[in-house]
Amino acid sequence: MQITFWGVRGSYPVPGAATVRYGGQTSCVEARSSGGDCVIVDAGTGMRALGNKLMREAQGPQHYDVLLSHVHWDHIQGLPFFSPAYVPGTKIGVHALLTAADELHQVIGGITRHEFFPMPLEAVPAQFEFHEVEPGVEFDLGAFHITPIALNHPFGSVGYRIDGDGTSWAYVADTAPFDKVIHKQHFLSGPEPLSDDDRASLRAMRDALVRRLVGVDTVVYDTHFLPEEYERFPHYGHSTPDQALEICSEAKVRRLVLYHHAPSHTDEQMDRIAETYLGRGAELGIEVVTSYEGLTLQIGPEPARDPERTNPGVGPA
Amino acid sequence: MKIRFWGVRGSFAMAGREFLRYGGNTTSVELLTDAGQRLLIDLGTGATELAKQLMTSEFGRGQGRLPILLSHTHLDHIQGLPFFTPFFIKGNEIRILGAKPTSGISLEATLQNQLDPHYSPLNGLENLAAGVSIDEIVPGGTIVVPGFEVHTIAVPHGSMWTTAYRISADGKTVTYLSDVEYPNLDEPLSEAIALARGADLLIHDAMHADHDYELRRGWGHSPARAGVIVAERAGAKKLALFHHSPDATDEMIDEVVQRTSASTQVPVFAAAEGSYLEI
Numbered sequence: 027m028q029i030t031f032w033g034v035r036g037s038y039p040v041p042g043a044a045t046v047r048y049g050g051q052t053s054c055v056e057a058r059s060s061g062g063d064c065v066i067v068d069a070g071t072g073m074r075a076l077g078n079k080l081m082r083e084a085q086g087p088q089h090y091d092v093l094l095s096h097v098h099w100d101h102i103q104g105l106p107f108f109s110p111a112y113v114p115g116t117k118i119g120v121h122a123l124l125t126a127a128d129e130l131h132q133v134i135g136g137i138t139r140h141e142f143f144p145m146p147l148e149a150v151p152a153q154f155e156f157h158e159v160e161p162g163v164e165f166d167l168g169a170f171h172i173t174p175i176a177l178n179h180p181f182g183s184v185g186y187r188i189d190g191d192g193t194s195w196a197y198v199a200d201t202a203p204f205d206k207v208i209h210k211q212h213f214l215s216g217p218e219p220l221s222d223d224d225r226a227s228l229r230a231m232r233d234a235l236v237r238r239l240v241g242v243d244t245v246v247y248d249t250h251f252l253p254e255e256y257e258r259f260p261h262y263g264h265s266t267p268d269q270a271l272e273i274c275s276e277a278k279v280r281r282l283v284l285y286h287h288a289p290s291h292t293d294e295q296m297d298r299i300a301e302t303y304l305g306r307g308a309e310l311g312i313e314v315v316t317s318y319e320g321l322t323l324q325i326g327p328e329p330a331r332d333p334e335r336t337n338p339g340v341g342p343a
Numbered sequence: 344m345k346i347r348f349w350g351v352r353g354s355f356a357m358a359g360r361e362f363l364r365y366g367g368n369t370t371s372v373e374l375l376t377d378a379g380q381r382l383l384i385d386l387g388t389g390a391t392e393l394a395k396q397l398m399t400s401e402f403g404r405g406q407g408r409l410p411i412l413l414s415h416t417h418l419d420h421i422q423g424l425p426f427f428t429p430f431f432i433k434g435n436e437i438r439i440l441g442a443k444p445t446s447g448i449s450l451e452a453t454l455q456n457q458l459d460p461h462y463s464p465l466n467g468l469e470n471l472a473a474g475v476s477i478d479e480i481v482p483g484g485t486i487v488v489p490g491f492e493v494h495t496i497a498v499p500h501g502s503m504w505t506t507a508y509r510i511s512a513d514g515k516t517v518t519y520l521s522d523v524e525y526p527n528l529d530e531p532l533s534e535a536i537a538l539a540r541g542a543d544l545l546i547h548d549a550m551h552a553d554h555d556y557e558l559r560r561g562w563g564h565s566p567a568r569a570g571v572i573v574a575e576r577a578g579a580k581k582l583a584l585f586h587h588s589p590d591a592t593d594e595m596i597d598e599v600v601q602r603t604s605a606s607t608q609v610p611v612f613a614a615a616e617g618s619y620l621e622i
Contacts, residue, residue, distance in 0.1 A: 040388075041368050074355060103422075144503075212466065213470045
């Protein structure tokens, strides 16, 4: 199994010279089994380039499955620009958490309403199927076995453990840590006092996450903030690499991938983050890779390591 | 009057080395009078870059005043709204002006839908700390914005209408005609020509290279040639090709500029992210 990063940025796309090496497009990761099965996780702006690649590869209409962590714009904005959707006969399964009483198709369809996009979802040639996911309720998609995991993010978010080819990886974004703030379905202008129930919910969410990550080879984690940025915005629903390392260390994960980079982080800052956390990870026995657009990682232990080889995690050329 | 293009890309923000010279941010254009009055057109991702600059001025202290004209509410023109940091500072007064969307839903409800809790943690306009007013305008009239005289018309854009603007200040005029496709390319709407009459700068939708247009007729956008026809008939002094296709690399845009320039006496350039230009 391998995964490829098509968008690694959080919040909104940031084109420009300052982000050209790590990439400016928002969340989208493609997973491939050794047999060629494909699952797409999140439909941020990176999904446009992925769609163009899939069109070049495809022989006729295909069936794609998209797992959504949540439906904030930076995780769904690429969907209307996914070119295979305009090929008649294409089937697209969208899997997402249902956090409100609405129908999932209305929520996804809402991004193509007349005011926002020229073509309504119903007029798109591909056939869409909507599947509600529920934390802890496992399911299979081709060669993949999927386990949704509840995360701590405004209006709800879900991570995925994805097993296949005898190995596994997990997508843990977007999420805040599980101590200071609990995200529910209302606007937070800052941290609110926690009740005992809130603390118990956070603890349960954290325990379940660690439990699901035990034995996972590679964890892609929302590490939007540096620690000092997190202190200023603890209610924004994102984590730091330190918080991700803590979780991965408890679950004894082999490799952590830093992901969902803050739009303000320039390539130079990202190089420093990559280097700093490569070192921190090494102290804990965890390989830390900082994701960038175009990065492909093999999941599972690599056969034989060439000690002379430069670690690919230090950053893009 | 000065102008700065903060976002020139149509439809989709394009990050990558092939887009660095013209820029990959979606549409946002700033106009500044000699006296320092400011007006913004459209809130694409380019607006987030302007926001950083504004935050170092009175907007960072909650004393900023800014009118924003929207051409329409397709996402590439409003995508920067939730990340336009002056909205998060109490005391700033930001006025968004635009037409009621063609669907009949109000402009305010449309922006509320953008910030719906499913899609945005802001959970609605009411959570923006700045004072935000949303004024629905009726295209065809004149609007008053401090320092600027603004004329508006509605132009066809696929299945909807967008608002085009003629903006004058300091004795200079800029016409903004983005996201437009004329029913007959060779006979652009007389209202559009009137809006660009004698303009010092015409900013025109040039989403498609002329040779790509036939495949994309009816999609709501213009080929580069449309701006030339309007500029020539209107006697505009300069033409900025704008709303570049997300597929257009820097080299492709260079080529469009070259071909378009060769076809007309009107000076032509492709709008690019960058510095302030004197009108």
